[in-house]
Amino acid sequence: MEEIIQFTDKSRWRQNYRYAVYEHRLLTGEGIQYSRSFIVIKNSYGVIIHFTKLHNFAGIYENKVFRPLTSDVKAKLYYICAMLNYILIEKYQMFRFDHVFEVTKESLECFFRDYALGEKVDGGYRGSQSIEKCVTAVTVFYQKLRYKYGGHVKLTKEELYAEHPVYTKQGKLIKKQIPDFQVRGIQENHEIFRDLPTCGEKILPRSSSGGETRIRKAHSNICRIKEI
Numbered sequence: 001m002e003e004i005i006q007f008t009d010k011s012r013w014r015q016n017y018r019y020a021v022y023e024h025r026l027l028t029g030e031g032i033q034y035s036r037s038f039i040v041i042k043n044s045y046g047v048i049i050h051f052t053k054l055h056n057f058a059g060i061y062e063n064k065v066f067r068p069l070t071s072d073v074k075a076k077l078y079y080i081c082a083m084l085n086y087i088l089i090e091k092y093q094m095f096r097f098d099h100v101f102e103v104t105k106e107s108l109e110c111f112f113r114d115y116a117l118g119e120k121v122d123g124g125y126r127g128s129q130s131i132e133k134c135v136t137a138v139t140v141f142y143q144k145l146r147y148k149y150g151g152h153v154k155l156t157k158e159e160l161y162a163e164h165p166v167y168t169k170q171g172k173l174i175k176k177q178i179p180d181f182q183v184r185g186i187q188e189n190h191e192i193f194r195d196l197p198t199c200g201e202k203i204l205p206r207s208s209s210g211g212e213t214r215i216r217k218a219h220s221n222i223c224r225i226k227e228i
Contacts, residue, residue, distance in 0.1 A: 014088070014089045014092050016043055016044045017041050017042065017043055017044070017049070017089070018041070018042055018085055018089065019039055019040075019041060019080075019081040019084040019085050019088075019089075020039070020040055020041070020042045020048075020081060021037055021038070021039065021040075021074060021077045021078055021081055022037065022038045022039075022040045022048060022051075023035050023036075023037045023072075023074060024036050024037070024038070028069075032069065032070070033070075034069050034070045034072070035070075035072050035074070036072060037055060037072050037073055037074035037077050038051055038052070038055045038077075039052045039054040039055050039077055039080065039081060039084075040052065054080065054084075054100070054141075055073055055077060056144075057141050057144035057145050057148075058073035058076045058077055058080065058137070058140070058141060058144075059073075059076070059140040059141070059143075059144055060072075060073045060076070075133075075137075076133075076137040076140075076141075079133065079134040079137040079138055080137060080138060080141050082111075082115065082134070083108070083111050083134075083138050083141075084100065086111045086114070086115075087103055087107050087108075087110075087111060088100065088103075091107075091110070094110075095107050100145070101145070101149065101152050101153045101154060102154055103142070103154065103155060104154055104155065105155060105159040105160075108138065108142075108155075108181070109181060111138075112131070112134065112135055112138075112181055112183045113183060113184070115131065115134055115183075116131045116183045116184065116185035116186070117184070117185065117186065125185065125186035125188075126185065126186075127185075127188050128185060128187075128188070131183055131185050135179050135181050135183060136179060139160050139161070139179040139181070142155050142160055143157070143160055143161070146160075158180075159180065160179065160180060161177040161178065161179060161180055162177070162178060162179075162180040163175045163176070163177055163178075164176055164177075164178050
C-alpha cells in the first residue's frame with residue numbers, strides 16, 4: 001500500500017504539492033512514436049518530486065488480448081488527478097482524508113458536482129460527454145484499486161456500480177453495471193446564429209422571381225422566430 005502514495009499529513013505539504021500527469025514520449029527502432037503517461041506529484045515550482053503507480057489503475061483495453069502500442073491512459077489520468085487534488089488537497093479541511101484509500105462516495109459526489117457546475121477558463125461549462133467520461137474514469141480507478149487491495153479501500157463495489165437492465169442490439173435483455181452516480185450539469189446551448197439564413201440565401205439557386213420571393217419570405221420568418 002505504501003507504494004501508491006508516500007505522503008502523509010505532515011509539514012503542511014498539501015499547500016505546496018499537486019498531483020499531475022507526466023507524459024514520456026518514446027520512439028521505436030522503426031520510427032513509430034508513442035507515449036506513456038504517469039501520475040506524479042509536483043511541488044509549487046512544477047518540479048516532479050515523486051512518481052506514483054496510480055496510472056496502473058486507470059483501466060484501458062481491459063480483458064482484451066491485443067493492446068495497441070500507441071494506446072495511453074493520458075486522458076483518463078487528467079480526470080483522476082483532478083479528483084485527487086480536489087479531495088486530498090483542496091478540500092482537505094472538509095474531508096480530512098490522508099490517503100487515497102479513505103475516499104468515500106460522498107466525497108466523490110461533491111467532486112462530480114463541482115466538476116460539472118464549475119466554470120471553465122473560457123467562461124463556459126463542461127458538457128455531458130466530459131462529465132460522463134470523468135465519472136467513468138474515476139469509478140473504474142477505484143474499482144481497480146479495490147480489486148487489488150480489497151477491504152483497505154473504503155469504497156465498496158455496491159457504492160461504485162449499480163446493475164441496470166438494458167437491451168442489446170439483438171433485442172436481448174441483459175444486466176449492465178453502470179456507475180452509481182447521477183450528476184447535475186449545465187445543459188449545452190447550441191445557438192443558431194441570425195446570419196445563418198442569409199448565408200443560405202446566397203448559395204440557393206434563383207431560377208425565377210417567384211423562387212427568390214419564397215426564399216426572402218422564409219428568411220424573414222426564421223429571423224422573426226429567433227427574435228421571439
